[in-house]
Amino acid sequence: MRRAGLALAFAACALALPARAQTPAELVSHGIRAYQNLDYDSASAMLQAALVRPGAALTDSDRIRGLVYLGASQLYRDRRDSAAAVFGRVLRLDPRYRIDQLVFPPEITGLFQQVRLVTRAVTVIVPAQIELRAPGDAVPIALYATTLHPVDVIVLRPDGTRLRTLYQGGVGDSLVVRWDGRAADGTPADSGRYGLVVTSHAADSRVVRSVAIPLDVARVRRDTLPWPAPVPDSLVLPEQAPGRSGMRSLGAGFVAALATVVLPSIVAGRASGAGDRFVVAGGLSLAAVLGFRGERHPQPIPGNIAANRALQEAWQRQADSVQAVNVARVAEVRLLIRAGAAHVTEGP
Amino acid sequence: MKRALPLLLLALAARPVPLAAQLPRYLGLDVGLSRLQFQSSSPSGGEKLSGFAALGHWRIVLRPVSLDLSYAQGRLAADTGSAVARSFVEGAVFLTARPAPWLVLKAGPHVRAYAAPGGTERWILWEGRAHADAPLLDGEWLAYGELWVSVASSVNVVPGASGARGAEVGLTLKLPQSPVWGRLAYAVDQANLKTGARTESLQSVVLTAGFGGR
Numbered sequence: 001m002r003r004a005g006l007a008l009a010f011a012a013c014a015l016a017l018p019a020r021a022q023t024p025a026e027l028v029s030h031g032i033r034a035y036q037n038l039d040y041d042s043a044s045a046m047l048q049a050a051l052v053r054p055g056a057a058l059t060d061s062d063r064i065r066g067l068v069y070l071g072a073s074q075l076y077r078d079r080r081d082s083a084a085a086v087f088g089r090v091l092r093l094d095p096r097y098r099i100d101q102l103v104f105p106p107e108i109t110g111l112f113q114q115v116r117l118v119t120r121a122v123t124v125i126v127p128a129q130i131e132l133r134a135p136g137d138a139v140p141i142a143l144y145a146t147t148l149h150p151v152d153v154i155v156l157r158p159d160g161t162r163l164r165t166l167y168q169g170g171v172g173d174s175l176v177v178r179w180d181g182r183a184a185d186g187t188p189a190d191s192g193r194y195g196l197v198v199t200s201h202a203a204d205s206r207v208v209r210s211v212a213i214p215l216d217v218a219r220v221r222r223d224t225l226p227w228p229a230p231v232p233d234s235l236v237l238p239e240q241a242p243g244r245s246g247m248r249s250l251g252a253g254f255v256a257a258l259a260t261v262v263l264p265s266i267v268a269g270r271a272s273g274a275g276d277r278f279v280v281a282g283g284l285s286l287a288a289v290l291g292f293r294g295e296r297h298p299q300p301i302p303g304n305i306a307a308n309r310a311l312q313e314a315w316q317r318q319a320d321s322v323q324a325v326n327v328a329r330v331a332e333v334r335l336l337i338r339a340g341a342a343h344v345t346e347g348p
Numbered sequence: 349m350k351r352a353l354p355l356l357l358l359a360l361a362a363r364p365v366p367l368a369a370q371l372p373r374y375l376g377l378d379v380g381l382s383r384l385q386f387q388s389s390s391p392s393g394g395e396k397l398s399g400f401a402a403l404g405h406w407r408i409v410l411r412p413v414s415l416d417l418s419y420a421q422g423r424l425a426a427d428t429g430s431a432v433a434r435s436f437v438e439g440a441v442f443l444t445a446r447p448a449p450w451l452v453l454k455a456g457p458h459v460r461a462y463a464a465p466g467g468t469e470r471w472i473l474w475e476g477r478a479h480a481d482a483p484l485l486d487g488e489w490l491a492y493g494e495l496w497v498s499v500a501s502s503v504n505v506v507p508g509a510s511g512a513r514g515a516e517v518g519l520t521l522k523l524p525q526s527p528v529w530g531r532l533a534y535a536v537d538q539a540n541l542k543t544g545a546r547t548e549s550l551q552s553v554v555l556t557a558g559f560g561g562r
Contacts, residue, residue, distance in 0.1 A: 280534040291483075
């Protein structure tokens with residue numbers, strides 16, 4: 001009675017001056033020290049005081065540590081149901097938690113194990129981000145259960161309807177389920193926010209706990225290869241030997257011949273033209289006639305044509321190769337999946 | 349205006365011209381003979397001489413410009429009884445550019461002298477020339493025409509030079525796949541003294557053989 005009164009007074013002081021003297025973490029430390037000093041009433045009071053604070057006031061590890069010592073204190077205070085409830089809370093917070101058998105005596109670890117056997121909860125671990133590139137790639141979804149119990153693992157569409165059931169069955173300790181980013185019919189998921197939901201069932205199939213993790217799915221397309229540069233004109237050989245117009249030769253020759261005849265009067269008006277110039281005029285005229293007779297049509301150059309064709313075919317092969325790669329890349333679906341924070345719902 | 353033309357030609361020569369830049373480095377040499385006919389006229393009368401001259405013509409193509417050098421030397425004898433025979437010497441240096449495959453522009457000095465026992469008449473002409481080629485047969489036979497005008501002129505005869513102009517028309521015959529060619533041309537020019545004191549014209553029919561290599 002006297003001890004209870006002291007504990008009550010201490011708890012009252014602790015509750016009255018939380019901000020002034022002690023933070024929740026300090027209260028947890030003091031509570032644990034009181035437990036180690038076998039002062040279970042004080043320990044319970046301080047730990048309860050620390051744990052009633054809002055969730056952000058304590059880290060998850062401090063909260064679980066405080067809960068474990070609170071459960072142990074309650075057990076030593078002959079409050080077994082309360083202790084079991086506290087241990088259940090620990091397991092729901094962290095289904096993978098195992099009590100340290102070197103720290104706690106068998107009666108405590110025994111009760112914890114009993115509670116674990118009846119508490120149905122699962123921890124779900126999903127990579128924060130993963131890209132599914134090749135067929136066979138999948139998101140690994142690791143499940144860690146408190147005890148053997150049936151679970152459903154499903155993926156919900158953005159509108160909340162079921163896209164795919166990944167697993168239905170029991171989980172004893174751990175299980176890895178894989179999702180390849182596709183619906184049951186193999187269709188890749190479109191971009192959007194999907195939901196991964198893992199539900200734990202009771203023996204009567206009642207849903208006792210759900211863990212929901214948002215999955216942001218984005219389709220990623222690979223860049224296509226650039227089209228090969230066209231064959232530069234500098235590499236293309238002329239395919240025809242240029243022709244020559246006979247009329248042009250004739251005209252040019254005769255104009256030059258005529259110029260030869262009239263130049264003296266144009267350039268040196270008063271001088272008499274040299275008769276020798278007619279030799280030049282005659283030569284030009286003759287060349288003009290020969291040029292006219294030698295008119296030639298454009299002729300194909302087979303060697304150049306073959307070289308150009310080989311060049312074009314090489315380019316076409318390169319273009320076909322690029323096109324094939326690009327078609328494959330366009331058809332290829334890559335999924336970038338980002339997982340959000342888990343949201344736990346207790347009960348159905 | 350007279351100074352602007354050579355400057356323009358020099359600018360054209362110095363301008364990087366893609367077509368000209370495609371031309372190979374090239375060295376060509378023409379040698380030949382020229383039949384000359386000299387004629388002068390003045391208010392007091394005139395004289396007429398004719399003769400032959402040996403000539404040489406070098407062309408060095410240095411992309412994008414070329415250098416043309418020519419030299420001729422000969423002797424003129426009187427066609428009329430009163431004229432005095434004289435020696436004829438002529439030289440020219442032209443910087444050339446080819447703004448189009450068929451067109452060559454030239455600019456440079458042209459010196460001509462008539463050396464007679466009584467004295468030597470020397471002309472110095474700064475000329476601008478335009479030369480055009482027209483293929484006649486397979487690109488091996490070419491007809492060409494060339495016009496020129498002096499933009500500055502001087503002569504050591506009173507009352508001085510008042511300008512000159514000239515033209516040349518010819519035919520170049522090149523042997524296929526050969527560095528050898530022949531040229532037959534006719535040229536005529538007229539130089540004037542100031543105040544119309546005298547005009548001198550020189551006509552020449554030129555026959556040369558050339559050789560060129562890259």
